[in-house]
Amino acid sequence: MRILSALVMALAMAAPAAAETVLVRDGRVVTNGAAGTIENGDVLIVDGRISAVGANLTAPRGARIVEAQGRYVTPGxxxxxxxxxxxxxxxxxxxxxxxxxxxxxxxxxxxxxxxxxxxxxxxxxxxxxxxxxxxxxxxxxxxxxxxxxxxxxxxxxxxxxxxxxxxxxxxxxxxxxxxxxxxxxxxxxxxxxxxxxxxxxxxxxxxxxxxxxxxxxxxxxxxxxxxxxxxxxxxxxxxxxxxxxxxxxxxxxxxxxxxxxxxxxxxxxxxxxxxxxxxxxxxxxxxxxxxxxxxxxxxxxxxxxxxxxxxxxxxxxxxxxxxxxxxxxxxxxxxxxxxxxxxxxxxxxxxxxxxxxxxxxxGRLERNYTGDLVIWDGDPLQVTSAPDVVFIEGVEQPMVSRQTLLRDRYHPSRRNAQ
Amino acid sequence: MRSRLKFVFALSVGIALSACATTPEAETEEPAGRAPYESSYAPQASTPTLIRGATVFDGNGAELTNADVLMQDGRIVSIGQNLTAPEGAAIVDGAGRFVTPGIIDAHSHLGVYPSPSIQATSDGNEVTQPNTAEVWAEHSVWPQDPGFQRAVAGGVTTLHVLPGSANLFGGRGVTLRPVLGARTVQEMKFPGAPQSLKMACGENPARVYGSRNSSPATGMGNVAGYRQAFANAQRYARRVQSAEEGNGEPPDRDLEMETLAGVLNGDIILQWHCYRADEMANAIEISHEFNFEIAAFHHAVEAYKITDLLVQEDICAAIWADWWGFKIEAYDGIRENIPFVHAGGGCAIVHSDSEVGIQRLNQEAAKALADGRRAGLEITRAEAWTWLSRNPARALRIDDETGTLEPGRRADVVVWSADPLSSYAVAERVYMDGALVYERGQINQRPSDFELGQTYRGVVQ
Incomplete structure (x- = not known):
């Protein structure tokens, strides 16, 4: 079982999913552009690019919805x-x-x-x-x-x-x-x-x-x-x-x-x-x-x-x-x-x-910019914060690294199980 | 005689500066008889100070809200609610602010690798032979290193300055106060703090000496080097003891042996640079063979793999929050190292090993805390502060003097603008032995002599 999950993770690390149509909804959207920061803003990513940014965007048919729930949404x-x-x-x-x-x-x-x-x-x-x-x-x-x-x-x-x-x-x-x-x-x-x-x-x-x-x-x-x-x-x-x-x-x-x-x-x-x-x-x-x-x-x-x-x-x-x-x-x-x-x-x-x-x-969340987007669990400039979700060119990135594998292998909750 | 004169002068200056100040150390310390190399540190004059209505991390893992902290005669008097200020006390409004014990950095090279960094100032590694247990870091410390002032501004009130890690036995380390205006290292030495011996595992000694085609060139050469040296030190210590008991002549003094014998008898504490889990385990075996204690492993990038061993042996781990990958022995560094050691019941310490990092160790602890919480561990922010004050105090064997806000401890206290486990908080006030030694925004914070008169400093505010 453990070998299988390690395999799955290794695959996840190697091959991110394909670009999809994604609507990130209701975030604190830091556009880095003329629109400044949009509270309760949405960002639509289509074919790896930002297609729209604003309030109350309509999700295209088949779009995946990611609820930001007020979290910071920024360019990568x-x-x-x-x-x-x-x-x-x-x-x-x-x-x-x-x-x-x-x-x-x-x-x-x-x-x-x-x-x-x-x-x-x-x-x-x-x-x-x-x-x-x-x-x-x-x-x-x-x-x-x-x-x-x-x-x-x-x-x-x-x-x-x-x-x-x-x-x-x-x-x-x-x-x-x-x-x-x-x-x-x-x-x-x-x-x-x-x-x-x-x-x-x-x-x-x-x-x-x-x-x-x-x-x-x-x-x-x-x-x-x-x-x-x-x-x-x-x-x-x-x-x-x-x-x-x-x-x-x-x-x-x-x-x-x-x-x-x-x-x-x-x-x-x-x-x-x-x-x-x-x-x-x-x-x-x-x-x-x-x-x-x-x-x-x-x-x-x-x-x-x-x-x-x-x-x-x-x-x-x-x-x-x-x-x-x-x-x-x-x-x-x-x-x-x-x-x-x-x-x-x-x-x-x-x-x-x-x-x-x-x-x-x-570098911006504006129409036609590359779909590099991060949803954070707090203020991104705070050392205590970290991303929840990372997109590069519209592709969600796996939140797995060699460090997280070591972390999970040696997690204190596992010590008794080893 | 000379030291007596110096003392009288210092005392009179202190009184002249602040008529109603109390200087308990000065009154109680014996003026004469300071042994060679001992501390001549004298706390600055202080007035009783009451910090009111702050959020307080007591350094022992507890958080108090809307609490007061009272300092008098250089010591913590009490913490709690609605404390009464003694007459003439300075009152500090703690509303919205956080109060913690001063930060203790268990691993610094300030003074021995000072700014500016040039060949002539690189004084931290006696890279001439693998065993230089005879050298003392304090004899390389340049009190005018501008880094000391920067460290105080980051809330540091005590630091342990170590030799570098090129040698198996790097020499003795020293616990210092970052005293601004100190002219001598003796004026910075933490009174009564034991010296340490710095040892180093791993790549550094093997690389340095292996490249010279001498021993050690390998990990096994490292271990042989430690063991032979301690075996020699045992013989030296036995001969010293026999002579004291009236049997035979004492050996010729050997400064290298004196240091190692000091480790064997517990007078000198051991601070051991060691990254990998298996190498720390080997070090523990050596400590058993020769029957000495290890106070802390430093860097301890893989401490999280052997938390049980560290707990069993009562060895602290002084760790970076997130350094990794710069060497193969640092390859397995994870951001949860500190919280994992903590969660396993170990003595975790956030250290800097850096003249930059020492200025914001609070942020390093914040990162470790956040990463630990994300990994599902329940750790409070006040517990995280033990990594910065109580635990390093323990590893330096000064925990009965500082590291917490318990009554009677030295009043080493920082007032932060906000929750210090954050990027934006800054130290507003730093107290050392109850004396206000740093106040943010005061532009004429005493610069080191080196910085005096340099052209552009302080032009823009």
């Missing part, structure tokens, strides 16, 4: 930075595709082609309400950390829905360390790399070669160097952020977002004017690095009030492969330190989608 959360799917176990010498050594590849590293939708962290994470993630390598041996991808956490073969979506660049302390140990070398090297990329393939075919990049990296960098992709820049200090703002002013065609930005609150107005989004960690309040000496808990709140586009994720150096689900706790702490709830929730759902260029499809 979007982990704005994670290494999920890049390792089953990140340490212990186990294979970890987030970390790249050697001088063969840096900018050309492609997280989307390493992503494994079968890792156990996917089920652990999505049953906590996180349905999408931006993933990227964590380190290479140069300032270029490689190309990130956007993934669904539905565990399917086609989980990577936007590959090579952004290029991660280290332009702060870490970048300096990898560029001769000094920021004085970082920016000239970055500019030289952009030139190499723009002049690819000419200078490589002519035999001249790149000033700083090998051919592989130059080819990978080219679209970003031409303004066709987003640079996600790891910087923390106000001085580095000002340098980036000046650089963008001189290179208006390039697209930048900042990940880190612990001291961004000091330059909030300039960031708003420069239209550079920032992905911040609301727990970053220690001077643990010299580039974070004035980190503070209300960074996200200050930036949001100044009109900066703010998303929330763990700080560079704290991103991992297993705990992406904690973005909701991070957002709750932003609220505890002065950020408006709506902005904080958007910062872990709508805003990451917008920063990474998929804001027209993901």
């Amino acid at each position: 959360a979007f982990a704005a930075m994670s290494e999920i799917g890049l390792s089953e176990i990140s340490g212990s010498g186990a294979p970890n595709d987030a970390s790249i050594s050697g001088d063969l590849i840096a900018a050309a590293a492609d997280a989307g082609r390493a992503f494994d939708p079968g890792v156990t962290a996917i089920a652990v994470t999505r049953m906590e309400g996180v349905t999408r993630a931006a993933i990227a390598p964590s380190s290479t041996e140069t300032m270029f950390v490689g190309r990130g991808a956007l993934v669904s956490l539905d565990g399917g073969d086609d989980s990577v829905f936007h590959s090579q979506a952004f290029m991660v660049v280290e332009l702060g302390e870490v970048g300096a360390r990898r560029t001769g140990g000094s920021r004085a070398a970082v920016w000239p090297a970055f500019e030289a790399a952009l030139r190499d990329a723009r002049e690819y393939p000419g200078r490589y075919r002519s035999g001249q070669g790149g000033a700083v990049l090998n051919e592989l990296d130059a080819a990978a960098l080219q679209p970003f160097a031409r303004g066709q992709g987003l640079f996600l820049v790891h910087i923390e200090s106000a001085a580095d952020i000002r340098r980036l703002i000046r650089f963008k002013r001189a290179n208006p065609s390039l697209r930048f977002a900042i990940h880190g930005g612990a001291e961004a609150w000091q330059v909030a107005d300039e960031l708003a004017r420069a239209n550079i989004p920032v992905i911040v960690d609301p727990l970053s309040n220690l001077p643990d690095r010299f580039e974070r000496l004035s980190a503070r808990l209300d960074n996200a709140a200050i930036l949001d009030r100044a009109g900066v586009t703010v998303a929330i994720a763990p700080a560079p150096g704290s991103v991992d492969a297993h705990q992406a689900r904690l973005v909701l706790q991070l957002a709750g702490n932003a609220v505890a330190n002065g950020m408006e709830w709506d902005a904080a929730f958007a910062a872990v759902s709508r805003t990451p989608a917008e920063i990474f260029g998929v804001g027209a499809q993901i």
Whole structure:
């Protein structure tokens, strides 16, 4: 009997049901859009997309009705930075595709082609309400950390829905360390790399070669160097952020977002004017690095009030492969330190989608948006809350993971039965 | 002589600061004769304080509604309804607020791995040989670590600072008060708290020394290393004892052996980093072979698999709420670990092992409580608070001094803005020995010397 139930669960973990027509009725619907939060709202999902949102929707024939009974109904959360799917176990010498050594590849590293939708962290994470993630390598041996991808956490073969979506660049302390140990070398090297990329393939075919990049990296960098992709820049200090703002002013065609930005609150107005989004960690309040000496808990709140586009994720150096689900706790702490709830929730759902260029499809409960929807047993930004139901593209996800199987095997109520 | 002078000076400053303050410690402690390395901690001056009409978790598992808490002379006087304030007492309105014992973190590296984190400040692991039982974490503690101030703002009033886990025997740990403005580690040491020995199971020692092609390189090498060291310590302890009884010369002093002998005779308590159930079981076997106690397993990611063993052996488990997967020995981490240990009758502790996590251990307990309830366990929020104060106090052997709000205990008290088992609650007031050491919103909370004068701090409010 036990073997059978384990089998059923294993099947449930592997193969979610097909998309169906679902009417979620009578919830506290956080649309993340112009309609704001709709009390007693309904959401209709047809063929994996949101078909209607509002009060008193009529269920189409054959629709499955899910009674929300006043519970929070939200878009799925979007982990704005994670290494999920890049390792089953990140340490212990186990294979970890987030970390790249050697001088063969840096900018050309492609997280989307390493992503494994079968890792156990996917089920652990999505049953906590996180349905999408931006993933990227964590380190290479140069300032270029490689190309990130956007993934669904539905565990399917086609989980990577936007590959090579952004290029991660280290332009702060870490970048300096990898560029001769000094920021004085970082920016000239970055500019030289952009030139190499723009002049690819000419200078490589002519035999001249790149000033700083090998051919592989130059080819990978080219679209970003031409303004066709987003640079996600790891910087923390106000001085580095000002340098980036000046650089963008001189290179208006390039697209930048900042990940880190612990001291961004000091330059909030300039960031708003420069239209550079920032992905911040609301727990970053220690001077643990010299580039974070004035980190503070209300960074996200200050930036949001100044009109900066703010998303929330763990700080560079704290991103991992297993705990992406904690973005909701991070957002709750932003609220505890002065950020408006709506902005904080958007910062872990709508805003990451917008920063990474998929804001027209993901991150809202509005007509034609993807049917990623979560029904919660409480305020989703409260650590005590958890999802009751999770849909990805209209498909209800199994609430089973390797962790819940261990939980059930060792449940105190079973101890006597063993 | 020097210590006597210092004491007189401290006492006069205290009196000058607050004329009607009472400083019972100062009056009762002997000014002279502080032994080397002992605590020179002196509670700040305090006024009697009555917190009125709050929801109170007493730290022993009980919740009182609309209750008062009275502190005087640095101690809890009483908790209950309609208490009378002594003359001159400070009155704190507890309406809508929650009052708890101060949080005790049984596993911290503040001071030994301080901010900023650079090579020169990485002082927590003496990674030179697998047995460094001779080193003391307190001798690496930098009192100016800005993390101490952040921890107080999170409601922490006591913390146990340990060496890292690179070695089989990492060295001695120390129980500290996060005293803002302390100039020396002695000024932070919790009076009378025993030192600990930090030991480590598992991957870390085997990886560190195996990669150097020396022992231990494996789990079995780890166990052999522990056993040989304790066998040597038994011989050392016997020779010391024989000499005390007049038989023969004492052995040459050996600082490593002194620590291990201290574990054997119970003066030093054992805090053992161990993730896996089977490795904890091996550790218990070793404790039986050499007849010593284990106070707590730390991290104990698989404690939920051996709750019965832990209960039988009276060993606490100091655990993260939900860390998992970062190593293979952390692969079986589940979010119900803490509540399962609790439900099995064990001594569960929420620990941080993190300069970030220590600032919001209340949220970690909240997660564990919620996950336990979702798994069908009946646990009250006041019971969950025992994971943060009484149980760690027990594991650190300071439970007769702090960890609950029982009359006579040190008045280590936090006033929270709301139910602290929540994301949104913040510590509004933190009392240590009855003295108000933190008040939210006071922008000039004493920053560490390191942070003083740095350019932009505090510009925006």
